[in-house]
Amino acid sequence: MMKWCFVASTLMLLASCSREANQPPEPAADIGAGKAIADTECIDCHGADGHGVAPGIPQLSAQPADYLLASLQAYQSGERTHAALRDLTNHMNDADMVNVSAYYASLSPPEQPATIHDKMTSYEEGEQIAKACVSCHGESGNSVIAGIPSLAGQQPLYFIAATQAYLTGIRDIETMEKSLRGLSRTDIEKLALYYASQVPDAHQAPENGDPEAGMVLSAQCGGCHGGGGVSHDAATPSLAGQDPLYLANAAKAYRGHVRHHDVMFADKSDEDIANIAAYYAIQQPRAAEDEPISAAKLSRSCDRCHGPGIDSPNLATPRLNGQDRDYLIMALRAYRDDKRHSTTMHKMSLPYSDTMIESLATLYSSREAR
Ligand code: HEC
Ligand code: HEC
Ligand code: HEC
Ligand code: HEC
Known part of the structure; x- marks a missing residue:
């Protein structure tokens, strides 16, 4: 949530919409002269109506004239780079640019958006893709199989990093590599957004392991993993409510240098690890995101x-x-x-x-x- 809160507060600060550059007052524009330029120089790409003839070409009609003019000046000065527009604007004078901007600003906006793209949100798409993971990671990412981690509520950047570790073989687990192969980077981001906002189930205390002894040892972990194992950092995994066998296996993988971590578990016995895992397993978990972004x-x-x-x-x-x-x-x-x-x-x-x-x-x- 933090990143998005940061965005929100930045937006508040900027909400005054201050002007980025001071433009000189506009000379009176000649729309007819602007049309003549548009019909010869711009029509092939921007179309007669200014709506753009192909995907990737911006539609110019009814945009604010000021903005169009500022864009043309930016292409001319090289501040915005685009070879065709650089060439075109190079042989235009200030009046030409004012006129052609005024002409496009005067055209009507598109009636109906050209194409309505799929209406599914990233969250819904993530939910779809996650169906392939249910057999192992459980409904909503709440694992019920010992040794398999829950994904519900997991921090999104950590989630992405973990998937990359399987795909690159840093974490050498064939089933995971197979499950993720074929997903695009955006598919994985969608999964991360989806799982981050699932509500994690609380776990029962495991039979082996003493949560009270584990709590003492966990004092070294809270600085990064958060109080009670609920992480507030998008790149650090939450441990609260995680499957205890998975937690213990992960800790042993760090101890054996199979996985790499700032905290090496070299000084921890198997018993310590079981205790720490028991402690975190029964902590009350929380979703990383309060609601889908x-x-x-x-x-x-x-x-x-x-x-x-x-x-x-x-x-x-x-x-x-x-x-x-x-x-x-x-x-x-x-x-x-x-x-x-x-x-x-x-x-x-x-x-x-x-x-x-x-x-x-x-x-x-x-x-x-x-
Ligand atoms: C504080 C005012 C402000 C806010 C808030 C703002 N923008 Fe902008 N935006 C601008 C300005 C000014 C420009 C023109 C900058 C330039 O000349 O390149 C711009 C340009 C753009 C463009 C380029 C459009 C084009 O035709 O080339 C896009 C896309 C855009 N903004 C998207 C967004 C999105 C998405 C958000 C919200 C996440 C957002 N903006 C929030 C002021 C703002
Ligand atoms: C070869 C095709 C082509 C031609 C010809 C062309 N444009 Fe463009 N125009 C583009 C593309 C592509 C972009 C987006 C470039 C970018 O990413 O900055 C663009 C961007 C623009 C923008 C910025 C729009 C925005 O929302 O930021 C303006 C203004 C513009 N063109 C005006 C014109 C004018 C005026 C002419 C004629 C003098 C013209 N263009 C001729 C392809 C073309
Ligand atoms: C065949 C069973 C299986 C399937 C299907 C499966 N996983 Fe896994 N997953 C595992 C196992 C086992 C682990 C623990 C591996 C380890 O020890 O690193 C794991 C670990 C993970 C982790 C690391 C969690 C952490 O806390 O570090 C992520 C992320 C993950 N899986 C995502 C997915 C996604 C996304 C899918 C569906 C596209 C998926 N998995 C499908 C078995 C599976
Ligand atoms: C300096 C910050 C920091 C401290 C202190 C720390 N961790 Fe971590 N921990 C991390 C980060 C970052 C990761 C993700 C590393 C990775 O990608 O393998 C992680 C991963 C883990 C994992 C794997 C979780 C998963 O889902 O696969 C476990 C288990 C873990 N830590 C337990 C602990 C325990 C127990 C302690 C205290 C003894 C501890 N950590 C102390 C930052 C820390």
């Missing part, structure tokens, strides 16, 4: 600047509703990876996984343009 929820923060009716003459903020999906994905990745420079948008997109970016793009592209 949905694109719809996140988009409310984006709409502070991008929402309909927010466009104001001194705010060069593009409209996202009805924009081309592939283009949105490209743009958000470019901000996140700092390939397209906008301090505001870089901060905004930095914590997003490809999955969340795809979901946001799906959401915005399928919304009506106004």
Whole structure:
């Protein structure tokens, strides 16, 4: 949850939507002259209606003129890189750019989004994919088989790291490698989001192992794994409610240098390990995320600047509703990876996984343009 809270609070701070660069006052635009340029230079890619002729080409109609102009200036100066647009803008003067921007701004937005992409959220897709894991990891990721870890409530970054460890052979477990082979990186992110918001079941005390003795030993672990084994760090696994045999096996794998960990269990006897496992197994587990992180929820923060009716003459903020999906994905990745420079948008997109970016793009592209 922490990362998303961080995003939310960053958004609050930025909610004043301050203008990124001071544009000079616009000279009066000649829409007819702009149309002449568009019809010869831009139509092949952006179409006669400005809606874009192929996926990946942004739709320009009814975007704020200020934003279009700022984009063209950014291509001309090389601040935004795109070979075709660099060439085109290089032989345009300031008036040409003002005119063509005014022309596209004056066109109507697309009536209906071109394609409504699948409406499934990442969470629902994760739930679908997770069906393949139920036979071993249990319903909702609550394992009932000794030695098999529960996945319910697990921290999402740790979950992703663990799956990568199987896929690369760092954790050499053939059944897991087979189960994960064939899943894409985004499938795994979806699984991580799904499991993070499942409610973990509490475990019974195991027969071997003394939870009270384990509690004393666990004093060295709480700094990272959280009080009672509920981790608050997305990259550190929760241990609370975990299957005790799995916990003990994992600890022994670290002790035997089969798995690697800051804490080597070299000084721990089998009995110590059984006690620690018993202690964590009976702690009250909690889901890493209170509720599924949905694109719809996140988009409310984006709409502070991008929402309909927010466009104001001194705010060069593009409209996202009805924009081309592939283009949105490209743009958000470019901000996140700092390939397209906008301090505001870089901060905004930095914590997003490809999955969340795809979901946001799906959401915005399928919304009506106004
Ligand atoms: C060869 C195809 C092509 C041609 C011709 C073309 N564009 Fe584009 N345009 C694109 C693509 C692709 C992008 C997205 C580039 C990126 O990722 O920054 C784009 C982006 C833009 C953007 C930024 C939109 C946004 O939402 O940030 C503007 C503005 C624009 N084009 C205006 C024009 C104008 C005006 C012309 C004619 C003078 C033109 N383009 C000609 C393909 C083209
Ligand atoms: C045939 C049984 C089986 C199936 C099916 C299976 N797993 Fe596992 N999984 C295991 C076992 C056994 C382990 C413990 C391996 C170890 O000791 O590292 C494990 C471990 C894991 C872990 C590491 C948990 C941790 O706390 O470190 C993750 C993550 C995981 N599985 C995800 C999945 C996902 C996702 C699927 C479905 C796509 C899946 N597994 C399907 C048997 C299975
Ligand atoms: C410095 C921080 C830190 C401390 C202290 C720490 N851990 Fe960990 N622990 C981690 C991290 C990070 C991982 C994930 C490592 C990996 O990917 O294998 C982990 C993994 C584990 C796992 C594997 C969980 C799983 O689902 O596979 C167990 C079990 C574990 N720790 C037990 C303990 C115990 C018991 C202690 C105290 C004796 C302890 N740890 C102390 C950071 C810590
Ligand atoms: C504080 C105001 C603000 C917030 C909040 C904000 N943005 Fe932006 N966004 C901007 C500005 C300003 C630009 C134009 C930057 C540029 O020129 O590259 C922009 C540009 C974009 C673009 C590029 C559009 C295009 O046509 O090229 C996308 C995509 C985008 N934002 C998505 C988002 C998403 C998704 C969120 C929420 C997670 C969000 N923004 C939140 C101000 C904001």
